[in-house]
Amino acid sequence: MSIQNTISTWEELLETAQKKTPARRVKRPGQSPSTAPIPESLHKLPPDTAPPVLLYRDTNSWCPFCERVWFALEEKEIPFATEFIDLSNKPKWYTDLVPTTLVPAAKIEEELVYESKDILLALEEKFPHPALLPENPEENAVARQLVEEAETNGFRNISYKFLREAPTDANELANLQAEFEAKLDEFEQALAKYPGPYFVSTFSLVDITYSPHLDRLAANLPVYRGYHIKGNPRFPRLNAWFDALNQRPAYHRVKSDNITNNLLLRRRWGAEPISNSLPLDAADSENIQYRAEAAERLSDNREVAIADVIKNSGVQALAADGDFTTVKDAVDFHLRQLADYLIHGNGETLPGGRTGGKNSSVDPIFAAVGAIAFAYLRNRICAPRDMSAGAATAFRAAIDKLLASVY
Numbered sequence: 001m002s003i004q005n006t007i008s009t010w011e012e013l014l015e016t017a018q019k020k021t022p023a024r025r026v027k028r029p030g031q032s033p034s035t036a037p038i039p040e041s042l043h044k045l046p047p048d049t050a051p052p053v054l055l056y057r058d059t060n061s062w063c064p065f066c067e068r069v070w071f072a073l074e075e076k077e078i079p080f081a082t083e084f085i086d087l088s089n090k091p092k093w094y095t096d097l098v099p100t101t102l103v104p105a106a107k108i109e110e111e112l113v114y115e116s117k118d119i120l121l122a123l124e125e126k127f128p129h130p131a132l133l134p135e136n137p138e139e140n141a142v143a144r145q146l147v148e149e150a151e152t153n154g155f156r157n158i159s160y161k162f163l164r165e166a167p168t169d170a171n172e173l174a175n176l177q178a179e180f181e182a183k184l185d186e187f188e189q190a191l192a193k194y195p196g197p198y199f200v201s202t203f204s205l206v207d208i209t210y211s212p213h214l215d216r217l218a219a220n221l222p223v224y225r226g227y228h229i230k231g232n233p234r235f236p237r238l239n240a241w242f243d244a245l246n247q248r249p250a251y252h253r254v255k256s257d258n259i260t261n262n263l264l265l266r267r268r269w270g271a272e273p274i275s276n277s278l279p280l281d282a283a284d285s286e287n288i289q290y291r292a293e294a295a296e297r298l299s300d301n302r303e304v305a306i307a308d309v310i311k312n313s314g315v316q317a318l319a320a321d322g323d324f325t326t327v328k329d330a331v332d333f334h335l336r337q338l339a340d341y342l343i344h345g346n347g348e349t350l351p352g353g354r355t356g357g358k359n360s361s362v363d364p365i366f367a368a369v370g371a372i373a374f375a376y377l378r379n380r381i382c383a384p385r386d387m388s389a390g391a392a393t394a395f396r397a398a399i400d401k402l403l404a405s406v407y
């Protein structure tokens with residue numbers, strides 16, 4: 001029996017994965033990104049009706065300001081369509097349309113709004129239920145004030161400085177850290193003012209406004225500064241706030257995973273990691289829903305994934321006499337192995353293209369293509385651009401497991 005036949009076909013893998021998860025995306029052939037999420041509430045629209053909101057956001061889904069708007073749309077269950085803007089090559093129609101030329105922008109019932117804060121407030125006005133600002137007028141005013149202050153209180157500048165600047169001496173770094181911690185102390189105090197884990201007594205635009213930045217910092221600071229927000233006893237309320245966010249399904253749809261955030265910092269700003277990434281969240285890695293979602297994504301979008309690996313990972317160098325068939329077969333096999341492992345877990349796959357049996361041999365070229373494909377995809381996938389953060393974590397954890405047994 002040939003190696004290729006020892007693992008299910010793509011069609012079988014897709015069918016099994018789809019039985020295990022309702023998660024689906026829209027395919028966008030020939031476009032970037034190659035898939036797009038489907039808003040949770042889209043099914044509420046009558047057929048052939050345009051969604052009331054069109055969100056303009058970045059193609060890579062890295063933009064924290066876009067994440068705010070997406071988070072609010074999902075929380076408020078507003079059906080929306082998305083137009084992706086390539087920030088490295090913004091189309092003229094976009095720069096003509098939006099005075100700042102930045103993302104996000106939105107058309108809300110045909111009216112253009114830009115600046116994340118203004119979009120959030122406009123959504124609140126046009127779609128008041130469920131409310132993301134407190135009903136109580138006094139508390140409502142406090143929440144609005146906190147949303148305003150998020151743009152002016154210097155928190156983003158101070159945190160970016162601490163995270164990204166390359167200080168010349170230890171004192172300077174200690175000062176940046178102290179300034180940053182003083183800002184987090186202010187959050188602790190703000191979070192103490194109302195009952196419950198959020199900034200005001202209900203989940204609100206304040207939480208939405210801060211979550212993308214605090215999330216990125218919590219992922220990046222341990223790796224780039226050796227500094228931990230999560231688990232830090234100085235910030236118990238902030239930690240309880242993260243835990244509370246984690247209970248919200250909408251948050252899981254829109255957030256990035258730690259590795260995406262870490263890679264972004266290295267690729268976008270050339271930051272040098274000083275320690276390894278945080279361990280992959282074990283609960284997400286083992287979560288059968290996330291594993292099935294990752295397998296579904298890979299199986300459904302396999303043509304794009306395989307073409308990308310072949311074109312960009314370097315595996316082409318392993319093609320003997322320019323014959324790519326073997327390389328392509330090896331990539332195809334290993335990705336099916338990955339999808340199969342995600343669906344079935346341990347014991348269902350033969351690692352590394354072994355033909356079976358205790359002393360079976362490994363074809364080193366076949367295994368090398370697999371190892372490259374796995375290592376490439378581990379860093380290639382990006383959440384939530386390609387799949388949810390939980391699925392991306394399960395995907396990377398499965399790759400680690402398979403990589404450990406390629407040879």
Ligand SMILES: N[C@@H](CCC(=O)N[C@@H](CS)C(=O)NCC(=O)O)C(=O)O
Pocket residue numbers: 058062063064065087101102103104114115116117
């Ligand atoms: N204050 C703006 C900031 C938006 C922003 O900085 N967007 C970035 C992406 S994260 C952008 O559009 N960058 C493209 C550029 O600078 O040309 C908001 O809150 O919406």
